[in-house]
Amino acid sequence: MSTKKHTITLIPGDGIGPEVISATRRIIDAAGASIEWELCEAGAEVFKKGLSSGVPTETIDSIKRNKVALKGPLETPIGYGEKSANVTLRKLFETYGNIRPVRQFVGVPSQYASRNIDLVIVRENVEDLYAGIEYMQTPGVAQCLKVITRKGCEKIIRLAFEFARSEGRKRVTCATKANIMKFTEGFMKKTFEDIAPEYPDIASDHVIIDNCAHQLVRRPEQFDVIVTTNMNGDIISDLGSALIGGLGFAPGANIGNEVSIFEAVHGSAPKYAGKNIINPTAVLMSGVMMLRHIGAFDIADKVEHAVCVTFEEGKHPLRDMVGNEGSVSTTAFTDAVIANLGRTSTTWNPKPFKPINLPQVSGRPDFVQAKEERLFGVDIFVESGLSAKEFGDSLSALAEVTVLKLKMVSNRGVMVYPSVGVTPDIVDHNRCRFILKDENYALKDEDIFNLLNQIASKHKWMHVEKLKIIDGVPGFTKAQGED
Numbered sequence: 001m002s003t004k005k006h007t008i009t010l011i012p013g014d015g016i017g018p019e020v021i022s023a024t025r026r027i028i029d030a031a032g033a034s035i036e037w038e039l040c041e042a043g044a045e046v047f048k049k050g051l052s053s054g055v056p057t058e059t060i061d062s063i064k065r066n067k068v069a070l071k072g073p074l075e076t077p078i079g080y081g082e083k084s085a086n087v088t089l090r091k092l093f094e095t096y097g098n099i100r101p102v103r104q105f106v107g108v109p110s111q112y113a114s115r116n117i118d119l120v121i122v123r124e125n126v127e128d129l130y131a132g133i134e135y136m137q138t139p140g141v142a143q144c145l146k147v148i149t150r151k152g153c154e155k156i157i158r159l160a161f162e163f164a165r166s167e168g169r170k171r172v173t174c175a176t177k178a179n180i181m182k183f184t185e186g187f188m189k190k191t192f193e194d195i196a197p198e199y200p201d202i203a204s205d206h207v208i209i210d211n212c213a214h215q216l217v218r219r220p221e222q223f224d225v226i227v228t229t230n231m232n233g234d235i236i237s238d239l240g241s242a243l244i245g246g247l248g249f250a251p252g253a254n255i256g257n258e259v260s261i262f263e264a265v266h267g268s269a270p271k272y273a274g275k276n277i278i279n280p281t282a283v284l285m286s287g288v289m290m291l292r293h294i295g296a297f298d299i300a301d302k303v304e305h306a307v308c309v310t311f312e313e314g315k316h317p318l319r320d321m322v323g324n325e326g327s328v329s330t331t332a333f334t335d336a337v338i339a340n341l342g343r344t345s346t347t348w349n350p351k352p353f354k355p356i357n358l359p360q361v362s363g364r365p366d367f368v369q370a371k372e373e374r375l376f377g378v379d380i381f382v383e384s385g386l387s388a389k390e391f392g393d394s395l396s397a398l399a400e401v402t403v404l405k406l407k408m409v410s411n412r413g414v415m416v417y418p419s420v421g422v423t424p425d426i427v428d429h430n431r432c433r434f435i436l437k438d439e440n441y442a443l444k445d446e447d448i449f450n451l452l453n454q455i456a457s458k459h460k461w462m463h464v465e466k467l468k469i470i471d472g473v474p475g476f477t478k479a480q481g482e483d
Helices: 017-030 044-048 057-066 085-092 150-166 184-198 209-218 230-243 281-293 297-312 330-339 388-401 445-456
Strands: 006-011 035-039 068-071 097-103 118-124 134-138 141-144 171-176 203-208 225-228 251-255 260-264 373-383 404-411 414-417 429-436 460-470
Touching: 006 017, 006 057, 017 035, 017 068, 017 281, 017 297, 017 330, 057 068, 068 281, 085 260, 097 150, 097 230, 097 281, 118 150, 118 230, 134 373, 134 460, 150 171, 150 184, 150 225, 171 184, 171 209, 171 230, 184 203, 203 209, 209 225, 209 230, 225 230, 251 281, 260 281, 281 297, 297 330, 373 404, 373 445, 388 404, 388 414, 388 429, 388 445, 429 460, 445 460
Parallel strands: 006 035, 006 068, 068 260, 118 225, 171 203, 171 225
Antiparallel strands: 097 118, 097 251, 134 141, 251 260, 373 429, 373 460, 404 414, 404 429
């Protein structure tokens, strides 16, 4: 039993956040947890004060001190300048792992209620498309960079295996779109295949993410732990919550080696705020995950069993799912769980929980070092309203006075110059691939600058990607139709 006094940063959040956080705090305190709560703010009210991050310095300092936070849902601005405060917190504190259990409660209505669903989705939490690196390349073309690193893959994959061990789970499945995005999603698959043999006690396999989603709907009980990239994990974890009754039952933990932040998967649902009808289970079970994280395993078990007993009694704040039958208010549900503290569920099968051995991965920026790198050419992205042939001919002529030659032009990933006989519908955003005329020549930056100057005399270029051969392997993909 953990007797150490813990100070936890508590962020009520927006919309329904204060209600579900209040319920969670009441239950955890009643269970006898040795916790001092440090109240802080983030989200909508902070945005309104003009702080674009949504997270004030006082909150950041509190989390730095305490290392652990429990938070309610925060509103995320949609379609305008401010970043998500949720994402800001995850990135600031390098909480690289998002752990989302998907486990069925007895007494909660669901089409899958008899399937004994008990799986966990471990989602990379700070990179991928969520790096938020976006540009308007032309007035009609937007670009988002998908950033996947070997370091990020190693951290999340090791965390998935260590988490499996901490709960006595038997299999980890890696879900990627490596069949299409061979470098980015492929990095996750390759890293998984490199690391899995270090965990011989745990079975491992790989599945394409769309098949994973299909299988989650068709036969979810086949999965144990699923590890995946950020965007994939975001999508399939919401799918997972639907299998067990909805987002109101979907807890989550943002795990880092220094700081961990616990929160539900659901949003702030402002239209339900203040009505005392919201289901606090997701935040409460996030609190249970937090208790185990700080070593309070006995208190976590106590709360978990009380929740299950309450559902078994038919008491639940689920009016939107089952009408008034058995439905109680948020506060009445909270009171019922408190009254059931100390009782043992007859249907809940506790895991053999033990502390997670957090992975220790080198912090050096050049995490992967090549033995040999060779500059092979350059891709220059150029805006043009010309036809593919006119544009390609123009670039070929401009490159004649340089050490490079135009190999091809692709548009939305398909080669349009030289023509392959079929021309797709094109836009004004072109990837123009130039390679060395003499493969034995050592391409230099000034050669690229010279080519850019030639192109700029006739066209508008946007950005440049160097084409590298890394340890004998091309570090770039080909366009559809490119030889």
